[in-house]
Amino acid sequence: MTLKEEFQTRNFSIYAQWIGILSMILCFALGIANIVSSIFTLHIVITIFAVLCLVSGFVIVFVEVPLLLRICPTSSGFDAAIRRISTNYMRAGAYGVMGALQFISIVGGATSLVAAAVFLTITAICYLLAGVKGQAFVGSKTLGGAGVAQMIV
Template sequence: MTIADELRTRNFSLYGQWIGIISIIICLAVGIATIFTFNVGLIIFSAVCIVTGLTLIFVEVPFLLRICPVSPNFDTFVRRFSNNTPRALFYLGVALIQWFTLFIRGSSLIVAAVFLTLASASYAIAAFKKQEFTTSTTLGGQGLAQQII
């Protein structure tokens, strides 16, 4: 199944996963860019944004848990997000953290907050519609093992 075929399925968990992948890139980029400011509050929020991006890599690309050495505690933490509702709540939590940067000063971290909120909304819609949690075959979901062999 190609990416275009997956997006035509109208399964919002797939939309959430792809928005999550975009969020990873944005979190890492704006986190690194903002860490060089001279505002201590923004430096803290940008470090949190970088850690969020790195955590989301393992949440959204389950294949990486098999090939990267991670601690059992981290593995257990990441596996908690194997359904739409927990993922929606996780994304909402990290999005709220980034939205709090507005209390300090407007910065590019708001872009990360917007995309994290969109991913949360996608997973929440999937949960509300009671759609089956599905991961992309491109990103390590069902069928990747057959593609490798």
């Protein structure tokens, strides 16, 4: 199935997975940018939320690209925690929590971390819509889902 065909399925979990990848990129970029800027301004609260944004980015990498769980050396506890986030509702909850954390960063002042919060929340909404509509989670073949990980082992 090509990427175009995946998007034509109208399955919200596919949309959420790709928006999640965009969220991951934003989390990495904005986390690093806000760490650098908050260190120069000595703003501890923003530094803490920027680090949380970076951690969210790393979690998203392993949640959305299941192939990496087989390739990267991680602990069995970490693998088990990531594997628990497998249903649409669990993914919606995880993204909702990550988005809420970034919205709380406004307490330290309005920063670009709000953009990450918006994308994380949009991803949560897409996964929630997939769950409410009863759509089964479908992993994108491009991102290592649907049997690609089994071909490597």
